[in-house]
Amino acid sequence: MNARDIEKLREIVGEENARSSPADLYIYGADASVHAARPDLVLVPGKTEEVQAILRYANAKKIPVIPRGAGSGMSGHAVPIDGGIVLDMKRMNRILEIRPQDILCRVQPGVVDDDLNKALKPYGFMYPPAPASSCIATIGGEIANNASGTRSVKYGATRDSVLGMKVVLASGELVKLGANTNVEASGYQLERLMVGSEGTLGVIVEATMKIVPIPKIRCLGIACYNKLADAGHAVSEIIASGCSASMIELMDNVAITAVNETQNLGLPDVEAIILFEAEGRVKDAVQAEIDAIQAACEKHGGFNIETSYDAKERTRIFAGRKKLFSSLSRYKEGYACTSLADDMAVPYSRMADLAGKIHEVAARNNIIMSAYGHCGSGCMHTKILMDVTKKAQWEDARRAVAEIYDYVHSVGGTTSAEHGIGLSKAPAFKKEKADSLELQRAVKRAFDPNNILNPHKLFDAPDDWVTATELRYPVGSVREP
């Protein structure tokens, strides 16, 4: 990318919407992952035509283009490993239409999840995926990442909310995918293919999303466990017994200690807790679900079970879960929290084994790991806590990540439940999907023959995540000269 390219691209969005200072490039080369690289240019388009013009130019010149939402991804999806253009989509942030009678809304990709929900609230509706990062995460980023969250057990992931979208292809061509209807059987579901594509197939410039009525009544419960495995069994029991929960979250003692430390919540100091929630229109019906969930919890050793319909109390208890990820950095002096092997999914019946396995692997590799997550949807989160300044700890982390994924794959689980692959999880992903990697590459070529859209991610990412880019921590270069 030369000075003339930069000048031409600046003209498309206007001087005030293009950045190339060292400070800007440094910041837009990072996200919430362990990785860091630098783009050559940051462009902030304000309309679809500008996105088209940028891609036409980049495609002709074979310049990488990395679409970016909030930069809150934890796996390095938005890290520009080959330089090029970071396409910051946050300026395209208009809610175009809210249609309660059709239970859908149309939005631009830069709309922040919480802002959309604020706009929907007066209509009595909500947009349900609810990732923990909803305060900053953009709808475009959530689609590209197939994000989900605490209520995914009831409402599914982002893919279950996507009805249609407008996408700018690598060639600059604008295509309309899906439909503004609740059901569709008209050929390939290409809008679904865009979900979780991590910016490798096209740039989403508009999305039609399903919305749901806000339930009138919600009840949140908490159950304590003296054994982490019992909590895992209880999750499986709740699901298998047919309870209609809107949330089932597990937190182990590492997680409990961390949020108590940072949020002063006074959660019980037990080996694990389960947070559960049921919701609906009629209190008796909600209570019936809560009773059934409570019985399933008790069957596997759950005790001190408390429930609350009070909104303030529910918010207080849930705050611990919402702030958990970042609280983990304060768990142990000298250790920092890193997003590695952080969101696998396993069959429900393996949840208890996985929780135990996580701690076993951590102990063997001189690191600390936490087991928590949206276990109601089969998603287990972990984080690796370690001394990030020591190279030996990164070797420990490398081994631990590989061991965890070997276990997950061995029981029929999958590498990522909701945070995506990016760079950090690419080695495990390539192992898991070895049979279909060539097919996935063929799909990528069909959409992006010049490989300009977020290149070297997913199936084409480096085989070693530790050396894929420089690490964001002061550990010195981990890459060979």
Place this chain on the structure above:
Amino acid sequence: MAAPYERLKSWMHELNLCIRCGYCYELCHLYKSHAYETDTPRGKLLLIYGLLTGALQPDPGMVEKVVQCFYCKNCERSCSSKVSLTKIFTDAKADFLDAGIDFRGLAARTDDDLCSRCRVCQAVCKNEAISFGEDGKKIDIVKCEGCGVCAATCPSNAIIMVEGFGVTRGELRETVRAFLEEV
């Protein structure tokens, strides 16, 4: 002169604790005004990290980005890693000055021709950033948090604030009124 960035170096572990989740910019006025990640608290920490590791040089644009903060502390309240963001930003200002790097930031400035030296500003400054000596009035740009209370109370309109960061004059007046009622 202190060794370069000695204060900031002491925060290196804190910079590692920041998981870069970005939740800090949900309520950041500067970010809400500009919508550039370079204006976010996370962005400032990144720039400081780049400075300490030698990946970035302290050019004027970068320095201004680090020091532009209204100290509303919304970022600190949002941060569950409990990173002491504004203390780090204050130390950055002090380290920049020690390194001979000048900056504008959001600190108050005085039009000496208008200033009547009544010292009302000194009395209302909660950070004790304003002093009067033989050389006249001085505003300590490390201590000044750009709250604007001095500007709102100055009878001579002699204090100049940086404006245009998404805080309207009305909002500023309301904040000042609430502050004065409290004291």
